[in-house]
Amino acid sequence: MKRHPKDDENTIIAGRNPVQEMLLDSPEKIDLLYLQKGRQDKNFERTIQRCKKFGIKYKIADKTELGRIFSGNHQGVIARVAGLSYTDFDDILESITQAPLPLLLVLDQVQDPGNIGVLARSLYALGGAGIVTARHGGAFLGPASVKASAGALTRLPVARVANIAQSLDKALDLGINVYGAGLAEDSFSAYTAELSGPAILVLGNEEKGIRFNVEKRCQNLIHIPFRRKFDSLNVAQAGAMLISEFSRRLS
Numbered sequence: 001m002k003r004h005p006k007d008d009e010n011t012i013i014a015g016r017n018p019v020q021e022m023l024l025d026s027p028e029k030i031d032l033l034y035l036q037k038g039r040q041d042k043n044f045e046r047t048i049q050r051c052k053k054f055g056i057k058y059k060i061a062d063k064t065e066l067g068r069i070f071s072g073n074h075q076g077v078i079a080r081v082a083g084l085s086y087t088d089f090d091d092i093l094e095s096i097t098q099a100p101l102p103l104l105l106v107l108d109q110v111q112d113p114g115n116i117g118v119l120a121r122s123l124y125a126l127g128g129a130g131i132v133t134a135r136h137g138g139a140f141l142g143p144a145s146v147k148a149s150a151g152a153l154t155r156l157p158v159a160r161v162a163n164i165a166q167s168l169d170k171a172l173d174l175g176i177n178v179y180g181a182g183l184a185e186d187s188f189s190a191y192t193a194e195l196s197g198p199a200i201l202v203l204g205n206e207e208k209g210i211r212f213n214v215e216k217r218c219q220n221l222i223h224i225p226f227r228r229k230f231d232s233l234n235v236a237q238a239g240a241m242l243i244s245e246f247s248r249r250l251s
Contacts, residue, residue: 012146012147013081014073015073015147018079018147018151019047020043020047022154024050026151027050027054029081029154031057031080032058032059032080033047033059033078033079034058034069034080035048035076036061037063044076066078072144072147086160088159089132089161092104096198097198100126100127101123101251102250103199103243103247104200105128105131105201105203106202106203107132108211109137109205109211110206110235111205112206112234113141113144113145114148114236115148115235116145117144117147117149117152118148118149119203119235121150123156123243124152124155126247127251132164132167134161168200168202168214169217176198176199177195177196177197177200177219178202178218179201179221180204180214181202181204181210181238181242182209182218183221187222188220188221188222189223190241195245195250197246199250201239202214202215202218203235205235
């Protein structure tokens with residue numbers, strides 16, 4: 001697959017578990033590791049040893065400096081890594097059947113970085129083929145999303161496209177099944193609907209759902225049936241449950 005660097009030269013991964021996973025799986029991507037001064041525990045020493053083993057530069061910094069680098073809960077560990085790279089959409093379509101789960105996630109104006117991270121984490125863990133977002137007005141896959149994904153966004157193929165509707169047309173022409181997540185009169189329960197792969201699952205904006213022009217490309221709308229009266233699940237919860245159902249049926 002052809003990968004293109006993201007507009008940002010660097011991104012930040014913060015938190016003990018995401019950084020440790022990066023150290024174990026992709027240490028070559030880490031440019032610099034920051035560790036909070038005053039920490040003396042087994043995890044701290046193990047991180048130092050791994051840095052020395054892989055030749056990773058590290059810096060012991062005080063809490064104030066770490067706060068300037070990342071304002072969220074960094075747990076005393078921050079990694080500066082090469083910016084996320086993007087994959088050509090055509091390449092992802094061609095390789096979709098090679099993934100353990102032949103499912104591609106298309107995010108139609110999903111904005112919340114935490115939701116995006118959780119979706120990426122679920123998709124990667126279950127073997128999904130990748131994520132697609134729009135170049136303009138689409139999801140920002142920044143440090144908060146990477147942290148919420150526990151590093152999964154650095155491993156999944158990610159494509160940015162100029163027009164989601166036209167990209168779905170291309171997928172349909174290749175015989176890829178397109179499903180949209182939505183509750184409408186013609187929507188089917190995800191547990192009884194026929195789910196066939198290779199497939200694309202479109203998830204819409206947290207408040208507005210899938211845009212009309214994009215929804216028209218979805219061959220079927222599917223939803224999580226509720227057994228109690230309830231407003232809705234957020235996009236990360238619903239998406240994770242739908243990904244799991246695709247995994248159960250297609251794997």
